[in-house]
Amino acid sequence: MMSDQNQDIKYLFEPQAVAVIGAARDPNKIGNIILHNILSGGYKGQVFPVNPQGGEILNLKTYRSIEEVNDPVDVASIVIPARFVFDAVQSCARKKVRYLTIISSGFSEIGNNEEEKRIVSYAQEHNMRVLGPNIFGIYSAKASLNATFGSSAITPGKVAIITQSGALGVAMIGKTGVENIGLSAIVSVGNKTDVDEADLLEYLVNDENTKIVLMYIEGVREGEKLIRAVKKATQKIPVMVIKSGRSERGAVAAASHTGSLAGSDEIFEAIMKQCGVLRAESVEEAFNWCKFLANAPSPSGENTVIITNGGGIGVMATDACEKYGVRLYDDPATLKEIFSPITPDFGSTKNPVDLTGQASSSHYHSALDEALRNNNIHSVIALYGETAVFDGENLSSMVEENDRKYKAGGKPLVFSIFGGEKVENCIRTLRKTNAAVYGDVYE
Amino acid sequence: MMSDQNQDIKYLFEPQAVAVIGAARDPNKIGNIILHNILSGGYKGQVFPVNPQGGEILNLKTYRSIEEVNDPVDVASIVIPARFVFDAVQSCARKKVRYLTIISSGFSEIGNNEEEKRIVSYAQEHNMRVLGPNIFGIYSAKASLNATFGSSAITPGKVAIITQSGALGVAMIGKTGVENIGLSAIVSVGNKTDVDEADLLEYLVNDENTKIVLMYIEGVREGEKLIRAVKKATQKIPVMVIKSGRSERGAVAAASHTGSLAGSDEIFEAIMKQCGVLRAESVEEAFNWCKFLANAPSPSGENTVIITNGGGIGVMATDACEKYGVRLYDDPATLKEIFSPITPDFGSTKNPVDLTGQASSSHYHSALDEALRNNNIHSVIALYGETAVFDGENLSSMVEENDRKYKAGGKPLVFSIFGGEKVENCIRTLRKTNAAVYGDVYE
Incomplete structure (x- = not known):
């Protein structure tokens, strides 16, 4: 049975409760950094660390399984090795989690397409949506939620960033700090096996804090869906795109990076222009524009x-x-x-x-x-x-x-x-x- | 009688003696700043301030006229109002000066073409060559000569800059300090009524200190001469060009700035490519290249x-x-x-x-x-x-x-x-x- 694909994207940006599956004690582990960032970022909802060893992590009671949590959970952040992810997703389904943000890598970006498909099909059949895999997480100013493994200090502001590269996104978070660019959201879409830029735009154009959206795109899967979403978005706010994989060699590099097809740059350029999108060549150029457009009358x-x-x-x-x-x-x-x-x-x-x-x-x-x-x-x-x-x-x-x-x-x-x-x-x-x-x- | 146009450009970059016609006591005046920069820059040759009032300026004996100087003078830096320049040029001719660097503005850039033509024709007839008018002067690392009204602290190095805009050149001097870019020379050509980029390139390609030449060009007068010089230069060292006045409006702005015709950008671009010239869009881009090329193996x-x-x-x-x-x-x-x-x-x-x-x-x-x-x-x-x-x-x-x-x-x-x-x-x-x-x- 296919479930409702239009489950409200609000749950992803404004969850009442989040779980971290793979919460870790070691402060160098991503499962610890994410939990730490959620707690230090001032998130107001409930936080449930999950680790089979139980006990306490960062002074929070830790659950052996997400199914042991009594309260409802909107978002599960999954930070465990790829081979354990499917089991965790099954637990989430039983727990009726709404959104899975799968940080773990080791899927289609290294050719492991089957496992990725299996996970997302299962999730969709059980009414869950998937952000990722192969991402750094999500930051949402509205919920004061920093569920990323980037910097713990993100300044809230008016610029929303959607990035297909996790590493670049983490570096961008750092750079926004230096440049004093405040963020309303920064979201990593990684292999975007389910949730993509179009879904996120749907939320962001209606978010009163977001004054401009910057997208870093390597490849597009559902072109028509993106065009519809972008056209709608640019009627309300400026949308800026850095599209890499423009050159032939760049396209090959993009394919081995997030497993996506870059397509003809000329076509992309023409379509984006029609949609009223600003196109930046480099991150520096994009940030300069963002800073200006977020603040200027x-x-x-x-x-x-x-x-x-x-x-x-x-x-x-x-x-x-x-x-x-x-x-x-x-x-x-x-x-x-x-x-x-x-x-x-x-x-x-x-x-x-x-x-x-x-x-x-x-x-x-x-x-x-x-x-x-x-x-x-x-x-x-x-x-x-x-x-x-x-x-x-x-x-x-x-x-x-x-x-x-x-x-x-x-x-x-x-x-x-x-x-x-x-x-x-x-x-x-x-x-x-x-x-x-x-x-x-x-x- | 037309004189020898190929008078050795070495006298401009390595003069044995320079005069400053219009040397001033007031430290805010350009006639003072240039004299100060020459003295504090460590120039080894002789320096003769000229001012009708005589006396001493910056502890140097000052001559009422350049004709009172007994020793030969290679370069006269002229820093007096436009209407007095022709008289000074006549004195220089009698003194047998080789190069005139005319800092003064008020000539073809404001439509005063006649006076500019009169001066340069007279100079050429009397075996003198003219840099300018409407320039900030010249810096030459080889002679430790800073005869500019820019910063008094220029770091000697491997990058030579030729600029058609004086103001931009002065700001560039400042920026090279910040970026730690050492200069072998920086020369302002202004209205380039006589000495132009091609003449300067002739010297710079044979200067063992110069590893790269950056030119800021708004308009070209003698196209074929420039092409010949650039072709020859790029066989020995990298030449980089920032050509402004590329857009239609930009060309109009360039015309009212240094009185030059910008011409078709496509043609310029194609010719420069054939000549092996690197083209930069912005000063920032050019400086990044210069810094890299001057230092990299x-x-x-x-x-x-x-x-x-x-x-x-x-x-x-x-x-x-x-x-x-x-x-x-x-x-x-x-x-x-x-x-x-x-x-x-x-x-x-x-x-x-x-x-x-x-x-x-x-x-x-x-x-x-x-x-x-x-x-x-x-x-x-x-x-x-x-x-x-x-x-x-x-x-x-x-x-x-x-x-x-x-x-x-x-x-x-x-x-x-x-x-x-x-x-x-x-x-x-x-x-x-x-x-x-x-x-x-x-x-």
Whole structure:
């Protein structure tokens, strides 16, 4: 008997109770790290460690089998060797668990397709859904649930990440900490034998905390299902994709990594574009976008103005705008009216507006104030290349103050600053805030 | 009478004596900063400040006119308002100066073409060559000459930079300090009314200190001359170009910046490819390449191996290799023989070699030792994605030690490491060294 495939995905993100099958005493074991992360992450539901030896782990009563637990269990996190997983899944079925998150590897990614199929078929027949196998787990800010073996310190926020690579996901968790990117969720889908990106999107687009979704995809199984889900999602929030396995060799590597077929990159690219998805080439690029989109106000129109103190960086930013489809505001008369009082004769009031190398922080303040006030300008890109005359000690406060003013005024503002030690320190300091400041015009 | 256009470019890079016309007392003035940079940079030749007021500036006797100087002068740095420049050039002609570096702006970049033409024609008729106008000056490691108004602290090294944007060049000087990129020269060409990239390349390819040349170009005037020079240069050293003004809007911006026509990007791209030039999109990308190429040994062949602890980053690196034309070594039998003793069963000995998330620094050491020893492998890309089991405290030393071993062994090695705070600290520390370590697989 096939069961209902549309079991509410909410149970996965907001479970009332979770079990860890394979909870371990050894703090170096994944079965210990996950339990520790759940407990230290502030999860409010019930937690049931399961280990045939019983006793206590991390001060919690440990059950010899999940069937010994009296209360209902929504999610079982399974962290035992592949050959024991099927037995555990049978126990979960008897216990009427709703979601299995199978951390264990050793399935289709190494050619063990049969066992993976057997497990997921059995689970589906018994009304359970499977995340994984071959994953690092799931973090959900809504439930304060960190059921991953990544960092124990995840900052809650507005970015949701779905990743097909566990290792990359764990490293991403670390990187989000450094970049001060708050997460609403991070979920590893691994071999995605059942639950896939489409299922997760269904939840995330309706999650009021999620402002942008980033997906790392190596291969797609159910293309049409994904397209439907993505189309629906991009109507509500931005969706960004890093698709690897794009090159021929990369596709081969992806196949041996998560056992998935990468398919033609051109087709994928075209479909994603139609669905309104942003595509990033690297994690760095994706994170820069996520950070910006999670924090920036939405522009009320497409007119963008570049304000710079150097022609060269202005030209490069103009190239970058054309590459990414950013429309530059192009009304010379209005621009002249707005900016000529603050631009020297040898500068330019055309877009990019060039305040020239003589600009100090007060020139930037004036120009940015004017741009904020003017209703014809909908968003601003401010560039700064280090000069000898600029009052470097005011750089950070100038950036921060304008960032605050623009956010209050509901207008997007991005800073790109470039130069030596002082500029680097400024970027480092401001990365810890939510200010949109980057080190290169292409970021 | 037209004079000899091929006056030896050596006089510009290795002058015996320089004059600063427009030397100033006020430390905020460019005429003071340049003099200060020349003196504090350790220049061994003679320095003659010129200022109609005479007296002393920075403890040097100051001449009322360059014609009062008794010794020969190879280079005059001209730092006076545009309207006085022609008179100064006439004095220089009488003094038989060889090179004029005209810092002053206010010429063709603001439409003042006539005056620029008048100056350069006069200079050429009197056997002088002109760098600029509208430049920040020139730095030459060979002569310990920092005749720029950028940072006074430039590290001598192996990278030569030619830039058409002065402001960007000054910011680049700052950034090379942060990135620990040593410069053999940095030259601003500005409006390049006479001396252009081709002339400078002529010197740089024969300079034993220069290992790579980076050019920032907005527009080309004498295309065929440039093509000839670049073709010749790339036979000896790598040449990298950032060409801006690529987009339609960018081209317009470039025109109002240095008064140059950008031309079709497709044509430029095709020609540069034929000439063997590497093309970078952003300064960041260019600097990453420069740093690597200036320090890495040349590979003895094209066989590259990727060693990773995560499938996802391995797939992304494979994509990046295909994008940049890096050939991955593809002999499964040999790879298996080399790497199977150090790769777990659920890893992969195919290229990318996946040591799996269980890899510690000693696994990396073993794998990199094997790859260094094996003559079929000509270069190595090592990737590390943060994991809970890796001994993070050994990361920096592992990278450094292998960097040293590979340099000694004459094999290129690049590290790309990705993760949280520990990884970031490691990148920050190692940036100060010459180790090839980056934060993203696309760098």
